[in-house]
Amino acid sequence: MSLPISKYVWFDGKFTTLDKAKVPITTHAIHYGTSVFEGIRAYWNENNLFIFRLDEHVKRFRKSGQFYNISLNFSDQAISNAIIGICEKNKIKKSCYIRPFYFVGDYGINLHVTEKAPTNVAIFTFPFGDLFSKNGITAGVGSWRKFSDMSNPPQAKMGGNYLNSIIATQEAKRSGYDEAILLDHNGNVSxxxxxxxxxxxxxxxxTPPLSSSALNGITRDAIIKIAKNLNIDVTETEISRSELVISDEIFLTGTAAEITPIISMNGKKIGDGKPGHITKKMMKEYTDIVMNKNQNYSDWLTAVY
Ligand SMILES: Cc1ncc(COP(=O)(O)O)c(C=O)c1O
Structure with a gap:
């Protein structure tokens, strides 16, 4: 699948065109997965383009690399400016996805990655709508476990970590589900x-705690805060696999997936097989917030123009 990537990208401190942003085949990240990435959304509301929770994404971007001593040789301000700049430079007036990433560059076959290892940084963007159907999707618990802190840091958003996601997705699709659910090393939902x-x-x-190897998602955090403001109780605690199928409602959260209802789990209908009323309420709040229709959350938005 080739993405409709916008003409201009940002590469190592400069705007350039996509065709000129190239790396050699000896790039370390291609061999060992030593890349760090973020996924960010910006929303066009007919007046302006709003980047959702830019500061939080930039903070996590740097922190992910720190787990592995992979250096991001640009300040947070420079990265934020580049993210805003990529939208401006491409004159984007559509909701889009923004992908900033950095990776270990030409470093031979050396597994001793230190802060001194050369890194490259790039940012591209493309128009983006719904990842999943907002009417709900099917999901199933697969046999592959989410990796835990006993093997890799789950809080590092690193290229290599996503092989776990890829193999779980492949299994889920083979089983006929839209999406996989991974259990953690103790057999609880991750x-x-x-x-x-x-x-x-x-x-x-x-929602599972971070100790269940769940990523500290920025959308997860938003939902926890929104729910609390709506006086809906939120508990972060272990969820067993059997609790999943008897839930009244289930939904996923993520930058790309936004709020996606799960209407069937392991082949069993959840609730009445349609998005539940709390899920719908969270979807509505979230949409209003990202479209800058709820001034209580306007500090989560960075206006591009
Ligand atoms: C493994 C994993 N969990 C959760 C999320 C959701 O995180 P966020 O809401 O910050 O996009 C993502 C996406 O970044 C992810 O890759």
């Missing part, structure tokens, strides 16, 4: 390959 998970039980939201 998350989906690229999304956090929430269940609803008796009008309360429950």
């Amino acid at each position: 998350e989906a390959p690229g999304e956090n998970i929430f269940i609803v039980r008796e009008e309360q939201l429950i």
